[in-house]
Amino acid sequence: MRDVDAWSMRARSRHLFVAVVVAFSCFSAPGAFGQRRGAASDEQIVQEAQLVTSGARVDLFQHGIAVDQALVTAAESALARMEGLLGWKLDEATLGSRVRIYVSASTTISHVWRGYNHPSDPKAIVFLIPRVADAAVRGTNATYGHELAHLLTWRYASHTLREGLADYLALQLHPGAGVGPSPQGYGSPPSVTLEIEEYLGTTMPPPAAVTANPAFRRAYYFASYRFVRYLIERAGIAVFLKLYDANDPESEFQPLYGASRKELIAAAAK
Ligand SMILES: [Zn+2]
Numbered sequence: 423m424r425d426v427d428a429w430s431m432r433a434r435s436r437h438l439f440v441a442v443v444v445a446f447s448c449f450s451a452p453g454a455f456g457q458r459r460g461a462a463s464d465e466q467i468v469q470e471a472q473l474v475t476s477g478a479r480v481d482l483f484q485h486g487i488a489v490d491q492a493l494v495t496a497a498e499s500a501l502a503r504m505e506g507l508l509g510w511k512l513d514e515a516t517l518g519s520r521v522r523i524y525v526s527a528s529t530t531i532s533h534v535w536r537g538y539n540h541p542s543d544p545k546a547i548v549f550l551i552p553r554v555a556d557a558a559v560r561g562t563n564a565t566y567g568h569e570l571a572h573l574l575t576w577r578y579a580s581h582t583l584r585e586g587l588a589d590y591l592a593l594q595l596h597p598g599a600g601v602g603p604s605p606q607g608y609g610s611p612p613s614v615t616l617e618i619e620e621y622l623g624t625t626m627p628p629p630a631a632v633t634a635n636p637a638f639r640r641a642y643y644f645a646s647y648r649f650v651r652y653l654i655e656r657a658g659i660a661v662f663l664k665l666y667d668a669n670d671p672e673s674e675f676q677p678l679y680g681a682s683r684k685e686l687i688a689a690a691a692k
Pocket residue numbers: 568569572584585588
């Protein structure tokens with residue numbers, strides 16, 4: 423009897439332990455990233471960070487590390503150049519006129535405020551990991567441009583078009599540079615599976631593997647970039663932005679490009 427009680431107590435405490443671990447993992451993972459375990463939240467970083475310097479449009483903050491203030495110049499130049507490429511300006515009516523960049527020792531994946539859920543609470547806030555901030559000043563990593571591009575194109579329907587466009591704009595500024603999950607750049611690109619192609623240009627939310635599996639993440643971002651670059655080179659940025667702005671981009675491929683989504687994906691892969 424006592425053994426049974428002892429067993430059930432152990433089983434119960436094991437279940438409790440599992441439940442606590444699961445709950446902690448869920449609540450400590452910010453946005454759609456699952457990037458941190460027990461480190462400072464984005465809200466904490468915003469509260470605790472120190473202002474390094476302010477430029478005409480960008481405020482630069484540091485948190486737990488020292489940041490080179492030259493990043494402000496690089497960021498402002500990137501914003502202006504990407505606005506020129508897009509043919510539109512930062513949506514100041516929604517986001518405000520100032521862009522805030524936080525470089526934090528607690529950040530493990532660079533992202534914008536609320537990550538993939540940014541449109542639910544749009545703010546002009548970017549979080550960068552220290553390695554990416556250092557490389558931004560040297561021009562060897564374009565991730566800062568990728569995250570700033572998300573601010574300029576914050577309203578999106580298709581996650582793959584969003585990520586592909588951010589890579590495209592960032593790599594226009596720094597051709598051949600590392601970006602996002604590919605710090606070595608796209609010189610030796612990963613192979614793109616049929617499973618990933620199913621997502622391109624659709625409104626499907628990103629699969630869990632994008633956050634859980636680094637190799638899948640690299641391939642998914644590269645596939646998105648290659649597809650967007652092909653679409654922009656085929657018909658120009660203005661046509662692409664019509665697709666990007668559409669509530670249902672899948673229904674716009676034929677009228678805008680005279681080809682189906684699948685035909686365009688096949689052509690982009692050649
Ligand atoms: Zn992104």
